[in-house]
Amino acid sequence: MRDETKCLHSGYKPENGGPGVMPIVQSTTYRFDSTDQIAALFDMPTAHMYSRFSNPTVECVEKKIADLEGGIGAMCTSSGQAASLLSVLNLCNAGDSFISTSTIYGGTVNLFAVTLKRFGIECIFVDEDASEEEIDKAFKPNTRCVFGETIANPALAVFDIEKFAKIAHKHGVPLIVDNTFATPILCKPIEWGADIVVHSTTKYMDGHALQGGGVIVDSGKFDWTNGNFPEFTEPDESYHGVIYTKDIGAAAYITKARMQLMRDFGCYPAAHSAFLLNIGLETLSIRMQRYCENGLKVAKFLQASDKVEEVKYSALEGDKYHDLYKKYLNGGCCGVISIVIKGGKEKAIKFMDSLKLACNEVHVADIRTCVLHPASETHRQLTDEQLVAAGINPGLIRVSVGLENVDDIIEDLKQSLDQI
Ligand SMILES: Cc1ncc(COP(=O)(O)O)c(C=O)c1O
Numbered sequence: 001m002r003d004e005t006k007c008l009h010s011g012y013k014p015e016n017g018g019p020g021v022m023p024i025v026q027s028t029t030y031r032f033d034s035t036d037q038i039a040a041l042f043d044m045p046t047a048h049m050y051s052r053f054s055n056p057t058v059e060c061v062e063k064k065i066a067d068l069e070g071g072i073g074a075m076c077t078s079s080g081q082a083a084s085l086l087s088v089l090n091l092c093n094a095g096d097s098f099i100s101t102s103t104i105y106g107g108t109v110n111l112f113a114v115t116l117k118r119f120g121i122e123c124i125f126v127d128e129d130a131s132e133e134e135i136d137k138a139f140k141p142n143t144r145c146v147f148g149e150t151i152a153n154p155a156l157a158v159f160d161i162e163k164f165a166k167i168a169h170k171h172g173v174p175l176i177v178d179n180t181f182a183t184p185i186l187c188k189p190i191e192w193g194a195d196i197v198v199h200s201t202t203k204y205m206d207g208h209a210l211q212g213g214g215v216i217v218d219s220g221k222f223d224w225t226n227g228n229f230p231e232f233t234e235p236d237e238s239y240h241g242v243i244y245t246k247d248i249g250a251a252a253y254i255t256k257a258r259m260q261l262m263r264d265f266g267c268y269p270a271a272h273s274a275f276l277l278n279i280g281l282e283t284l285s286i287r288m289q290r291y292c293e294n295g296l297k298v299a300k301f302l303q304a305s306d307k308v309e310e311v312k313y314s315a316l317e318g319d320k321y322h323d324l325y326k327k328y329l330n331g332g333c334c335g336v337i338s339i340v341i342k343g344g345k346e347k348a349i350k351f352m353d354s355l356k357l358a359c360n361e362v363h364v365a366d367i368r369t370c371v372l373h374p375a376s377e378t379h380r381q382l383t384d385e386q387l388v389a390a391g392i393n394p395g396l397i398r399v400s401v402g403l404e405n406v407d408d409i410i411e412d413l414k415q416s417l418d419q420i
Helices: 003-009 035-043 056-069 080-089 106-118 132-137 161-170 244-265 271-282 284-304 322-328 344-353 384-389 406-418
Strands: 073-077 097-101 122-126 143-149 175-178 196-200 214-218 308-312 336-341 370-372 396-400
Touching: 003 056, 003 271, 003 284, 056 073, 056 214, 056 271, 073 080, 073 244, 080 106, 080 143, 080 175, 080 196, 080 214, 080 244, 097 106, 106 122, 106 143, 132 161, 143 161, 161 175, 214 244, 271 284, 284 308, 284 336, 284 406, 336 344, 344 396, 344 406
Parallel strands: 097 122, 097 143, 143 175, 175 196
Antiparallel strands: 073 214, 196 214, 308 336, 336 396, 370 396
């Protein structure tokens, strides 16, 4: 099946006479005929047993996203932040380190630089554009993974997945890619060498600003037996001595994430949330095409304005990341555009407050056009140095172009630009 078809048909196959639409299984528990059957599930998770580990409705969505990304399995989480957290914790213990590019979502920077540090896990940030030799220097004997974002929020840098995958693999560790902005419709990181893919499904996948969520997808391709990951090759005492690589095989990573981390942290989404997410996924492919079309028209309009100092949008010729865009992104670079208004923060805020159609809100990658000022909102917690490293100018505005008629979006931007 191709993507449009997968969006509609993957994950749920109605049985003969069964409901045509994926049903919501609103139950925390599952009944079994015998104690032995339940006991066996504690040794090997072959069926649903409790809503903190899995749910049939959520499972359909997990299968659909895994299929779209070309992965072997997936696990949904209650937020994108939880997905990023668990993707790293599944590999790193206190005393370990990992590497991330600095141009990633501000909440992830905070999680990696501040919160994980409190738990003894060190994140070493590298410049996205650094050479292989420079990135090599960030590796230590305790480095457990490398992390990057396909289209960085809000710097809109395009991540050189193949370069980072090659470097990570040379050092015997996996590459994790946050594919939130690109979605598997524009880029499938696994095809370029990524081992694990994470998403905030709150964004384009849900698409309608209905509910938060996240997902971790396992490519099933990384060799966990290479000596660097004893937690995968030695018995897990917290899980009846399971040896993930031996007893589970290719899906070792995602099974370990579910059976260890989801069990202990309990950030599993509700069935109803998965049902809503699935409705978003059904139209993801067609929506992404229109976001890209609208985004490019708006980016060109903004680029032509004498009130705008800079437009970051990799589909524009001349953009710093245009070559990487052509390599990695399939026909568009989503609807998110970062602009710098001439005159700094004050003018930027005046511009935002003068908009009539575009919503001023803490959101991005939505069906409705919205704007946000990262330096004073989502990235407020970053230091000035971190803001620069994340590619955020104080006057930068993130415009998330939605699916309204593009002429209406442009008219609104124009009337607002006229006021500054
Ligand atoms: C690229 C990216 N990753 C992760 C997150 C965190 O996702 P959530 O807000 O669903 O926790 C966000 C949120 O904006 C994001 O933009």
